[in-house]
Amino acid sequence: MTENERSASDADPGMHTLRDVARRAGVSIATASKALNASGRLSAETRARVLEVARALHYRPNDLAHSLHRARSMTVGLLSNDSFGRFAFPIAEALERRLFDAGIALFMCNATDDPERERRHIDQLRGKRIDGLVVTARRTDLRAPITLPGHALPVVYVFSRVDSPDALCLLPDDEGGARLAVEHLLSLGRRRIAHVTGPERFEAVWLRAQGWRAALSAQAIEPERYLTGAWSESWGRQAAATLLADPARMPDALFCGNDQIARGALDQLERMGVTAPDDVAVVGFDNWSVMTEAARPPLTSVDMNLGALGDEAGAALIEMMAGARLAGARRLPCSLVVRASCGANRTTAEET
Amino acid sequence: MTENERSASDADPGMHTLRDVARRAGVSIATASKALNASGRLSAETRARVLEVARALHYRPNDLAHSLHRARSMTVGLLSNDSFGRFAFPIAEALERRLFDAGIALFMCNATDDPERERRHIDQLRGKRIDGLVVTARRTDLRAPITLPGHALPVVYVFSRVDSPDALCLLPDDEGGARLAVEHLLSLGRRRIAHVTGPERFEAVWLRAQGWRAALSAQAIEPERYLTGAWSESWGRQAAATLLADPARMPDALFCGNDQIARGALDQLERMGVTAPDDVAVVGFDNWSVMTEAARPPLTSVDMNLGALGDEAGAALIEMMAGARLAGARRLPCSLVVRASCGANRTTAEET
DNA sequence: CTGAAAGCGCTAACAA
DNA sequence: TTGTTAGCGCTTTCAG
Numbered sequence: 074m075t076e077n078e079r080s081a082s083d084a085d086p087g088m089h090t091l092r093d094v095a096r097r098a099g100v101s102i103a104t105a106s107k108a109l110n111a112s113g114r115l116s117a118e119t120r121a122r123v124l125e126v127a128r129a130l131h132y133r134p135n136d137l138a139h140s141l142h143r144a145r146s147m148t149v150g151l152l153s154n155d156s157f158g159r160f161a162f163p164i165a166e167a168l169e170r171r172l173f174d175a176g177i178a179l180f181m182c183n184a185t186d187d188p189e190r191e192r193r194h195i196d197q198l199r200g201k202r203i204d205g206l207v208v209t210a211r212r213t214d215l216r217a218p219i220t221l222p223g224h225a226l227p228v229v230y231v232f233s234r235v236d237s238p239d240a241l242c243l244l245p246d247d248e249g250g251a252r253l254a255v256e257h258l259l260s261l262g263r264r265r266i267a268h269v270t271g272p273e274r275f276e277a278v279w280l281r282a283q284g285w286r287a288a289l290s291a292q293a294i295e296p297e298r299y300l301t302g303a304w305s306e307s308w309g310r311q312a313a314a315t316l317l318a319d320p321a322r323m324p325d326a327l328f329c330g331n332d333q334i335a336r337g338a339l340d341q342l343e344r345m346g347v348t349a350p351d352d353v354a355v356v357g358f359d360n361w362s363v364m365t366e367a368a369r370p371p372l373t374s375v376d377m378n379l380g381a382l383g384d385e386a387g388a389a390l391i392e393m394m395a396g397a398r399l400a401g402a403r404r405l406p407c408s409l410v411v412r413a414s415c416g417a418n419r420t421t422a423e424e425t
Numbered sequence: 426m427t428e429n430e431r432s433a434s435d436a437d438p439g440m441h442t443l444r445d446v447a448r449r450a451g452v453s454i455a456t457a458s459k460a461l462n463a464s465g466r467l468s469a470e471t472r473a474r475v476l477e478v479a480r481a482l483h484y485r486p487n488d489l490a491h492s493l494h495r496a497r498s499m500t501v502g503l504l505s506n507d508s509f510g511r512f513a514f515p516i517a518e519a520l521e522r523r524l525f526d527a528g529i530a531l532f533m534c535n536a537t538d539d540p541e542r543e544r545r546h547i548d549q550l551r552g553k554r555i556d557g558l559v560v561t562a563r564r565t566d567l568r569a570p571i572t573l574p575g576h577a578l579p580v581v582y583v584f585s586r587v588d589s590p591d592a593l594c595l596l597p598d599d600e601g602g603a604r605l606a607v608e609h610l611l612s613l614g615r616r617r618i619a620h621v622t623g624p625e626r627f628e629a630v631w632l633r634a635q636g637w638r639a640a641l642s643a644q645a646i647e648p649e650r651y652l653t654g655a656w657s658e659s660w661g662r663q664a665a666a667t668l669l670a671d672p673a674r675m676p677d678a679l680f681c682g683n684d685q686i687a688r689g690a691l692d693q694l695e696r697m698g699v700t701a702p703d704d705v706a707v708v709g710f711d712n713w714s715v716m717t718e719a720a721r722p723p724l725t726s727v728d729m730n731l732g733a734l735g736d737e738a739g740a741a742l743i744e745m746m747a748g749a750r751l752a753g754a755r756r757l758p759c760s761l762v763v764r765a766s767c768g769a770n771r772t773t774a775e776e777t
Numbered sequence: 778c779t780g781a782a783a784g785c786g787c788t789a790a791c792a793a
Numbered sequence: 794t795t796g797t798t799a800g801c802g803c804t805t806t807c808a809g
Contacts, residue, residue: 778809779808779809780807780808780809781806781807781808782805782806782807782808783804783805783806783807784803784804784805785802785803785804786801787800787801788799788800788801789798789799789800790796790797790798790799791796791797791798791799792795792796792797792798792804793794793795793796
């Protein structure tokens, strides 16, 4: 009876069970279990025989049965209340890696801002007996907390904010990131630093503006020339044109709310014969390589360290699954990645 | 004994079991099961009582137990051999939606081109007793087939290609998409259509070039001026400069291998005082809105319909899980999304 | 050192 | 119409 008695070419041979292994090794199921889990006391010879058979049969224990027994599924849900876009993705990736390294599998759930869909996803996840849940989004704005009926499940909100004080929310420190950018411009001697950013209904917009104001005020500079618009290149172009229209009030630096705006602004500067960074320095936000590298000159930008955020979310969830009670809103530091657009020729990143 | 006997504020109350429901409704477990599954014959009164209790307790059946019994986990793995980027993501999203609508949950696995990591992921998925597997990638190039030891599991490769003839591979029709683009340019009267594209080691590069050649040859036009380089804007700029250097051989259209190249080319045209689309029409590939909308003029581009690809992958997998034996490489049609850069002022999409 | 038995939560025969 | 029982695959006492 060789190992290919049931070969992969059979029509759905199913997978071997512990019973198969035990039978073929001539031991009881309990013994086989002990051998495979290295638990209990067993003769080396028996253990070796069981392991040998298991390997030959490509035996893989059934996690479903295991989970049923242990009441722990080693499984976590990742719920995005928006399609996983440019922001949610780096987070999801780092999270997945962290959890996988801890032996935890990740269910991918996309609710696309549809409450009914979200409800059904949560129901499905409850059925799967997930041990934890990560909620993420495209924006860091406030959302309604997840309610898990009659069941205290560890939940981490990442790049997503919730009102409840006992919820754990992991967010980028937008304000600190903005301060970092503006302080860098100040250190390079810029004084008339304008801020061009996105729609004011985004929390990130006013946090970043806050950082811009704080950094300027700290140097006794009055923050003025604050323009909000869309998150687009075309808004960046338009804003730059507006800012440069009056030569008497010409800024010497632009801190932009995202990289697209910054790139549009750089474009417009060039069209108007204003050179960056000599005449006007520009700094963006997001450090999105597609933008920073294509911009001319390459764009200095604030990096939200989304990977670190996802990693931290995984670590926090693992702690919570082990019983820790984590709560509150934690803001993780951003970094500034310096490129040519701000007038320094350093290309290294500096951490906060 | 009210429903909040075990409220969410308890320290990990766990979840209620069918036994709890049965006990509280004063029936046997089997009866409760029948009531909840609407199976067997039951008095309406009993059924109602059971359902009422179940609702009050927020009872959710344990899918793990169910799966163990049915030997079907209603669970599928999504394995990306590269981080989910711009291409894998729209696919993943549509796939998730399709599977979720069929009651199937999706495990997210990222192997990041690391074979050892891939192996461990597959092992984990085997343990979870997944009913199917979707393999995806950032590129459509050939990869090694997944091997599932001793177990015939339905596998769909999407945006990812495998040599085996009995593997099902779903891919975009790159060649057809390119033909679509070039035919459109031809229909607008362009004749000297150059092709600027990415590195030749990408399968997509030579497929698209193939389409470009085929469309031209069909009109008895000799395909010439074929330039390969990086997938970047800066390559697009450089290539455009090269193509326009010799006024005697000036092209009247550029078909680009992706949107970044196309955008770079448009940029360069403008810098050289060549107006698009009047002097030179430009068409891109990918229909990546970040690029097409920021480009000036807005960029006409080929859309690979990645969502449709993901949806189709889900549908195919569901069929296979039901016993269908699907195989072979299927190429799904691309569409052309017409914007201003090619000289037409239509803005509607036309399907292949 | 090894095996028999109970049980995780659920479903499906089969009895009553 | 309802209940009893066995079993999905595994782990874990507890006897032998």
